[in-house]
Amino acid sequence: PSQCDLLCPQNYPLYIRSVPTENELKFHYTVHTSLDVVDEKISAMGKALVDQRELYLGLLYPTEDYKVYGYVTNSKVKFVMVVDSSNTALRDNEIRSMFRKLHNSYTDIMCNPFYNPGDRIHSRAFDTMVNSMMMQVC
């Protein structure tokens, strides 16, 4: 079970995908609480230039059931991924590459002139990509 979230700079969700779809509420809650951690991390760099900040935030915090990973783009769009702790085979590098793919797809969406930043994301290509990615994880 895992979930993948995209959140806009104002911290409302642009895209949420859970696999499987039950217990989604728990995931939502987890993501919400992890936002605090994300904010803390990005503000920790305070006055440093945005460029110097690493985009991948790493493991935000582990709980007994699952792990939460975060990633922030330069435009403060946050990606949060919640994966089951039983997925011990999931390595950091894989998570990084998943975030990178997400970021790529997100920029593709941004390129679409019909997409207004801040809208929910309805792109089919994006959906397929996320689905395939999450299938790998689960």
Added chain:
Amino acid sequence: MEQGLAGGSGPAAAAAGTGGLLLPLSETEQQRYSELFSRCCPPPEAAAGGSSVGELFRASQLPPDTLHQITEVCGAKRVGYFGPAQFYIALKLIAAAQSGFPVRIESIKNELPLPRFMALKNDTEVRYGTPAEFHGVKFQVPHATLEKNSYKRTDEGDKQEPKSPPMSPICSPPASPSTYQRIPLSYGYGKARSGLEQQHGAPYEVRHSTHQQDGPSSGNYGAKSALTCSTPNRSLSVEREQQDSSTQYADDPWRITEEQRDYYINQFRSLQPDLNAFISGSVAKNFFTKSKLPIPELSHIWELSDVDCDGALTLPEFCAAFHLVVARKNGYQLPETLPETLLPQYLQAACLKPMRDCALFDSYPEPLPGSQQTRDFSRTEKSSAEEVSDNSALLQDGKKDDKQALKVSTTLKTIPKEFQHLTVKAAAQEPHAFRARPRSRSYSSTSIEDAMKKGEEPPTPPPRPQKSHSRASSLDLNKIFQQNTQAVRSGWLPPPPPALPPRPSVSQTEQPSEVELHPQMNRPPSQPEENSSAKKEVVLAQPPSKPARRKLRTEAQGLETPELSPTINVTSSLPAVKPHLPVQKQSSKQKRAIQTAIRKNKEANAVLARLNSELQQQLKEVHKERIALETQLEQLRPVTVL
């Protein structure tokens, strides 16, 4: 109501004309009906086979509920089978319905024309009855030009054009014997039709147009094509399961015909006069919004057509997008992935070799890449596409029309007509690995501006400051290209078989594409591409490599056009001696590469310098703050320390 009819009747087969039926049948009717009946019902049996009768009825192009009504009225339902009486009554009722009368017994008491059946069958007796219902422009399915289609076998979605191009509306049947055998039911329409058409030319056509239920399903009834005479290139049929013969391309709703392409190019011109440049996202957005499709659909169309995802549309991308818009407006569902015929590489190739357009189409009889040739072609294009993947660039201007740009709204209306015959291909086109093309992005140092700027580029923007934004920064290549085009053209006139220098693997993606290109040496466009891109990789560092490749690609394309055109301007700075050209070409390419590299580096320098100054500024501020804090601390300290 059935009382009057079935009651009597004599199953005395053919004679059913008058006799037992209270229904008077004329001579022609008798003949016709008996013929039809005998077709539906092999002589030994007394009743016609239900399925063949059903098909015959469906071929009458009446709506299904009318047919049900007819079946009821004629008594077949009641007695459970189609005896001759029922059959004849049914036929008469069909005639009545086709003439516009209600399906009632009373209506068939009158003289009626013979029922008309669209059909499938191929009969040597079939003649073209109707004069000119033959409209070049209309693709309406059940046109009276169906006569031709009587020679055509029709299956689900199998629409073939008549074989003999000089098909006049009334010409003798080319008779495809092969199709003949395939048709399960044979209708002898010859007599009926000729008799019919003479009487009812116009109303016939009108009725049939009203019966056109929906484009795709009416394909069952055998009516198609019609156009070959008018515009050879008009694509009508959807899928070709059986390649009967000469019918070529003309299959796909997703294939762009010549006229459509011209139209799209004109539209492109109206937005962006330079065919080699691209249309920015906002411009395209306004343009396509005028088509009044809902935004999510437009968004999806954009996703499909903007293959390199750079927020701008090149000419082939624009054609693909426009084509999708038009198709959607005509009711076709948008595909999940871009059909092969709408891929930019495919369209580019088509644009690139206008002469070979027909050949290209000819060589792709099936929409699906069944043939090896297609595969090779697509593979080549794919590999070249991968190289220039983030290239929203520059197309060779294959067409140099000077037509006026039309208003979008009005022209959108004309375009829809062209599509009414098209049906959506059932089999999806192969998924495109193009979408999965790799990208070398450096995320660790992309700045916010990069992300924001991606969607907002005018066609010829000023040079981009951030070198790391690989896709946008190439837009200024237009200028480079134009500046250098003179020298380039002369220098690259004859593309020699390139001796590719050893390349460092700048990116793994480019490697396989290069390798793939090697076997395709026979394709001239790929050669200058390969050569130039190979050189490029040697010379440039990776982040700028994409824009540089794009630049060379454009030059390569620019080269191709001069190749194609018979006259070439030779105004180069290099000594234009033919034997020396290959060597000079190499050196000029290197020069080009170096110049581009220099420019890139200069830009990078500018960026870094700016960054530096910003950082300095921030540092100063931080210092000031620190000093302020320290003084504060000093002031406070004596108080705390006792």
